[in-house]
Amino acid sequence: MNYKKMPKIDLHCHLDGSLRAETVFDIIKKNRLELTENLEDIKKWLTAPMNCSSLDEYLRSFDLPIAVMQTKENLERVSFELMEDAAMENIKYIEIRFAPQQHTKEGLTTKEIIQSVLSGMERAEKIYDIKGNYILSCMRHLSAKSAMKIVEEGRTFIGQGVVAVDLCGGEVIGFCHKFIEPMKKAKEYGYRITIHAGETGIGENVTDAIKLLGAERIGHGVFITNNREAYNLVKERKIPLEICPTSNIQTKAVKNYKEHPIYDFYNDEIMITLNTDNRTVSDTTMTEECIQIEKTFDLKKREYINIYLNSVEAAFISEGEKEKLKGYLK
Ligand SMILES: [Zn+2]
Numbered sequence: 001m002n003y004k005k006m007p008k009i010d011l012h013c014h015l016d017g018s019l020r021a022e023t024v025f026d027i028i029k030k031n032r033l034e035l036t037e038n039l040e041d042i043k044k045w046l047t048a049p050m051n052c053s054s055l056d057e058y059l060r061s062f063d064l065p066i067a068v069m070q071t072k073e074n075l076e077r078v079s080f081e082l083m084e085d086a087a088m089e090n091i092k093y094i095e096i097r098f099a100p101q102q103h104t105k106e107g108l109t110t111k112e113i114i115q116s117v118l119s120g121m122e123r124a125e126k127i128y129d130i131k132g133n134y135i136l137s138c139m140r141h142l143s144a145k146s147a148m149k150i151v152e153e154g155r156t157f158i159g160q161g162v163v164a165v166d167l168c169g170g171e172v173i174g175f176c177h178k179f180i181e182p183m184k185k186a187k188e189y190g191y192r193i194t195i196h197a198g199e200t201g202i203g204e205n206v207t208d209a210i211k212l213l214g215a216e217r218i219g220h221g222v223f224i225t226n227n228r229e230a231y232n233l234v235k236e237r238k239i240p241l242e243i244c245p246t247s248n249i250q251t252k253a254v255k256n257y258k259e260h261p262i263y264d265f266y267n268d269e270i271m272i273t274l275n276t277d278n279r280t281v282s283d284t285t286m287t288e289e290c291i292q293i294e295k296t297f298d299l300k301k302r303e304y305i306n307i308y309l310n311s312v313e314a315a316f317i318s319e320g321e322k323e324k325l326k327g328y329l330k
Pocket residue numbers: 012014168196219277
């Protein structure tokens with residue numbers, strides 16, 4: 001099937017993992033940052049190898065993009081460009097996530113940071129047939145207080161381009177307990193909630209994310225395979241999993257596409273969605289993820305449409321917007 005032409009939805013895409021190498025190079029030159037002189041080196045630094053040893057090694061590829069995302073202008077630019085890249089491959093709706101806590105090194109406030117990425121998104125929406133929303137990620141190695149600050153300061157943007165909060169970064173067992181208060185507050189304020197969990201072997205974090213934090217969706221969730229309670233909970237409550245196959249191979253969650261449980265999940269009526277995670281760090285696109293899954297599991301058009309419709313259902317948007325996304329299939 002021609003996946004480039006098919007309408008697509010990406011619900012799990014990190015802004016800082018999806019910068020164009022050319023843009024990073026351009027910003028380095030303009031600011032005379034003494035990082036490197038060479039575009040090829042930058043490409044290497046921005047992309048995690050397929051034979052990465054762990055999630056922690058994978059996360060190192062974010063250092064350089066974060067270094068150049070410290071001004072309003074650059075944040076606006078990379079947000080616009082990600083929307084543009086997505087529109088070019090016929091993504092009709094995207095939820096982009098990023099952690100405002102990572103962009104304060106040159107003195108920007110949380111509100112300025114959020115406002116800047118929203119401006120970039122809005123500029124792209126005016127030019128292209130794509131709609132986007134932002135998810136505010138809180139880094140889980142930081143304190144509950146720091147997550148609370150994001151929840152509080154992002155509040156004014158709910159419904160103005162911000163729809164949800166997330167917890168991300170390295171995954172340790174039982175991390176959810178620390179964030180009960182900020183997530184409770186987030187829910188009260190009207191944020192939707194998605195949580196990275198079960199990405200690195202710890203299926204019980206998925207149960208915690210749903211039961212303790214009220215997660216409505218789970219980022220990855222691959223390791224519900226080793227935890228019966230988590231598996232049943234996801235299945236019974238129809239909690240959508242934001243699956244990102246290429247990223248899962250890089251972080252060693254699975255060995256290869258063939259061993260990815262995505263298709264078993266699909267056949268067992270687990271509500272899976274297909275996403276990129278990081279377009280640059282994982283050197284992928286939505287088209288590429290679709291092609292890999294088609295090739296590996298002989299995915300049929302009808303099955304792709306079901307996955308697309310799962311994404312429509314799982315999206316943090318209104319019923320009217322969901323109808324519009326369904327309309328692209330006709
Ligand atoms: Zn992620």
